[in-house]
Amino acid sequence: MVNKSHVMPDDDIVNARTRLPPLNALRSFEAVARQGSFAAAAADLNVTHWAVGKQIRLLEDWFGLALFERRPRGVKLTDEGAALLGDVGVAFERLSSGADRLRGGRPSRQVSGAVRVNVLVSFALHWLLPRLPDFHALYPGIEVRISTTSRKLRYIGDAFDIGVRSGPEEGAGLVSHPLMADERLPACSPALLRQHPIRTAADLEKHTLLHSASTRGAWAQWLAQAGAPRLRAARHVEFEHVFLQQAAALEGLGVTLASLPLIERELAAGRLVCPLSAPVWSAPAYTLVLNAERGKDPAVETFREWMIRGGLSSKR
Missing domain, CATH: 3.40.190.10 (Periplasmic binding protein-like II)
Structure with a gap:
């Protein structure tokens, strides 16, 4: 039996719907933001690149502002787009949680x-x-x-x-x-940063740069994007595996070019910090x-x- 005290009046439902942006467009927006490009989002949603682009244009027209910066290689969220992504993510998560509660966990369990x-x-x-x-x-x-x-x-x-x-x-x-997306930024321990602050890419010449065997070219590509392709670091240390490279950064042995999805917990706990917010280097x-x-x-x-x-x- 439905508890009518929790049911919105019909007029309120209609008014709420008219304030919502197109939901299919929001789905495309979230996919592009997550994947970093229209093409990858199209593959994720099993639609065409053109269809994703159409939905993003529809959403930007609805808001009257740009949500992405178009770049030669992919796209980047504008400040307004980043703010919207936070709200969209929360809304999708609440929908998912509500669906789980309604099912009572029975089908999944x-x-x-x-x-x-x-x-x-x-x-x-x-x-x-x-x-x-x-x-x-x-x-x-x-x-x-x-x-x-x-x-x-x-x-x-x-x-x-x-x-x-x-x-x-x-x-x-x-x-x-x-x-x-695998987006990467320089990351190091807070203690290391207190010894030698990093305010620009040029400040990395006072630091040890940490590498792994599978990411040898990553620092060179990031430094080129940062406008410091000829920077000479104080030292270079290479490890066989990425997880050893990250562990070395946690111990204060140097600065790593870290995959942001893999250091979420360390950033949240303050064990690692990213002293520079740009440029963001995108790996596959x-x-x-x-x-x-x-x-x-x-x-x-x-x-x-x-x-x-x-x-x-x-x-x-």
């Missing part, structure tokens, strides 16, 4: 099975594992088996259901979907790679949807 997840070590340590307890609480009937490697998934065969890689992978039986987006033969399995499909929701929240 009844899903059972196993899903084999193959991810990069750094992604597992800093993104997936901290979120995994939430997944187990939501879906106790699903067993998650995690393996880590940087090998191309096409060489692993059918020994995985879902993988996460930097950029898409092509191969028979593989389906790639963008998960979230984190991508979900599905084993097409297992894509319709309920456990695999549930885990995939949960991962995508996590990618949305990481953008906020």
Whole structure:
């Protein structure tokens, strides 16, 4: 039975709807903001690049202001767009929570099975594992088996259901979907910053720059974007893995060019800081790679949807 005291009068419902921007356009807006380009958003939504562009123009016309800065490589949120994204993210999260409450958790909790997840070590340590307890609480009937490697998934065969890689992978039986943008900024411990402040890119010459074997060219590309391509740092130290590079930054050994989605917790806790807000260097987006033969399995499909929701929240 419906509690009528909680039901809005018809006139109020109509007035509320007239104040809302087009909801399909908001969905496209969120996807472009998360992916960093119209093309990646179109792939994520399974629509054309033209359709996404049309929805963004519709939304910008509705507000009467620009939400994105168009750039040669992708787009960047304007200040107004960033403010809107925060509100849209909260609204989508509330809708998702409301739907879960209405369902009472019954359909999700009844899903059972196993899903084999193959991810990069750094992604597992800093993104997936901290979120995994939430997944187990939501879906106790699903067993998650995690393996880590940087090998191309096409060489692993059918020994995985879902993988996460930097950029898409092509191969028979593989389906790639963008998960979230991999944006990077210099990051270091607060103690290191107190010793030698970093106000411009030129100040990095007083610091040790931290590298990893898989990201050797990242600093050079960032410095070129920052207008300091010939900068000579005090020292360079290279590690075999990205997670060691990040651990070194936490210990105050130098400055790393960090993947922002992977240092969310460290930034929130104040263990790492980003002294410079620009330029933001974009690496290939984190991508979900599905084993097409297992894509319709309920456990695999549930885990995939949960991962995508996590990618949305990481953008906020």
